[in-house]
Amino acid sequence: MSTLKYLNEEGAGQQNSDQFHYSQVVILGDIVKCAGQGGWDTTGALDANDIEGQVDLAFQNVDRVLQAAGLRGWEDVYSVRSYHVDMDASFQLVVDRSKKRIPDHRPIWTCIGVTRLALPDMLIEIEVEAYAKKA
Template structure:
């Protein structure tokens, strides 16, 4: 496993990595796999009442993790997205669609959208897991 390189971005990602014993991203050749990024801000604060804010924060957290792993293209390099949403509905689906379109205007990554009963932290309503091509 020595060829694997693990990364954490500064802020909440490093804090959660240390607390829970996992990495925010692993690089395997030219592929970057990011662990699930929740809707917390970079200090780890989570507003359980504002789903749209959580969506925005989760997308920004993905960008920070990708940058830490050396992906300068950000969302342009993402080819796969998995979203996990607590209580998914048309109300929660549209902010995801809007943000995905805004972040990937030049391509369409594959996307699997899952509804789950709960996520890791109280108040957490969204988690995004991505894979990107680092070139």
Template sequence: MSHLKYFDGSDLGARFGNMCHYSQAVVLPSGIVKLSGQGGWDPSTGSLSPPEAKEGDDAESKGEKQFLDVTTQISNALNSIETVLRAAGCTNGWSDVYQIRSYHTNLDSDAFFTMVAKIKEKCGADHRPIWTAVGVDKLGLEGMKVEVEVEAMLPTKEGK
């Protein structure tokens, strides 16, 4: 569809896109920007595991894989969203977002209120996009605890 414009926010986004045959964002002719789900992977490595497990860590000694905690994954996902938004032309970043959908493998009160706090931090107290939070059994990659997708509107020429 040649009238649609597709974007990746970073080299990492392009790498994931090539690996899984998708784009990070699409801009519709109406100016609506839709982002694919952004996970909580490390923005420099693409990994969901901490850089190095500490010696003697119980999980490591039992041979269990370790993954980034939910707070880190939420922060990483929201930062990735900002990168993709800006690449797609949303120069106001989170201020251009009108809808958020978040998917959580463990939607307990800690994850929920961490998400609330991080969204408020990104959007500011006066900008409140609509939001749906969904608990799911599993996400696309092993170790993913959260995936977030947003919809935004390109700013007008007046910058609003």
């Protein structure tokens, strides 16, 4: 069995790891599992009044975490779970960002409406799994 390897990206990822006692990513052989990424900036700040900005930042944070694990980013993702506090406000934004970010790639996706996320100002959280190709 492969050894588990846990990582955090610098900035908000490491800050969240230290504060809340979890890792941003775990590598299980060829599989990389990414913890849910919210719409925080690199300092960890969230704008509770900007759902579009949070969706954009969540997509960027997924890229940042996957790249910290040595992957390309969204191109390597095969599974997505998104959690939406306001499905009406954020669903189409996620669809649009997915089409723009990975136009020729369609990972499986589970989209879940929730009443609240871990941090009070979080409006979106995106969790992914990716495949780390071995050369």
